[in-house]
Amino acid sequence: WKTRISPDRVHSSQTLIPKRKLCISAVYELLRSSGLPDVRERTLIAIKPDGVQRRLVGQIIHRFEQRGFKLVGLKMLQASQDVLSEHYCDLRTKPFYNSLVRYMTSGPLVVMVWEGHNVVQTSRTMVGNTNPAEAQAGTVRGDFSIHVSRNVVHASDSVEGAQKEIQLWFQTKDLLDWDSWDQTSTGDV
Ligand SMILES: Nc1ncnc2c1ncn2[C@@H]1O[C@H](COP(=O)(O)OP(=O)(O)OP(=O)(O)O)[C@@H](O)[C@H]1O
Ligand SMILES: O=c1ccn([C@@H]2O[C@H](COP(=O)(O)OP(=O)(O)O)[C@@H](O)[C@H]2O)c(=O)[nH]1
């Protein structure tokens, strides 16, 4: 037991922190300061009530996993009017705002945080045009929907927007900073 734990772990105040985790943090810091890709970019993806009702949750998650992004937060919830008015504050003056809120509160949502290089922009591409009639086949909206008022999924549209939305929908403690085995040299845990 000792030989297995001790070479891999260091003490930091009260807790034991895996050395590998410290190393990975240092590598991320180096990448950031060197201008190399930020592999820790995060975005908020929400499967809207029509996506949940139509049992599309698995297929949508599959697309993000298959693309190579990492799931760091996931919950199912009934959205409140308050959270939605904050989430869609830029749309409050739009004529469709009230129907949008009715739609978004009509059933449970599955809200997720995905992480990876360029995840905000790539997710927007994967999700497709806001109006499914204009969305390319192969995108979530282009494959699963036909009308803008039932477009299955939400994806943050900028890195700053994603940060705000993640703070709105999740508490920091509910986001898991887990190490992906494909980013470490061995599968030894
Ligand atoms: N003309 C419209 N009629 C009905 N609903 C609309 C219309 N335009 C937008 N919506 C709804 O409002 C949502 C938010 O619009 P927005 O312009 O932010 O599109 P989006 O960024 O592609 O979508 P989301 O923010 O949900 O990812 C749309 O996803 C859609 O559900
Ligand atoms: O004419 C419109 C435009 C948008 N929406 C809804 O409002 C959401 C948010 O709009 P946004 O412009 O942010 O588009 P998105 O980011 O969802 O592509 C969309 O997803 C739609 O659900 C709508 O119902 N009618």
Ligand SMILES: [Mg+2]
């Ligand atoms: Mg939007």
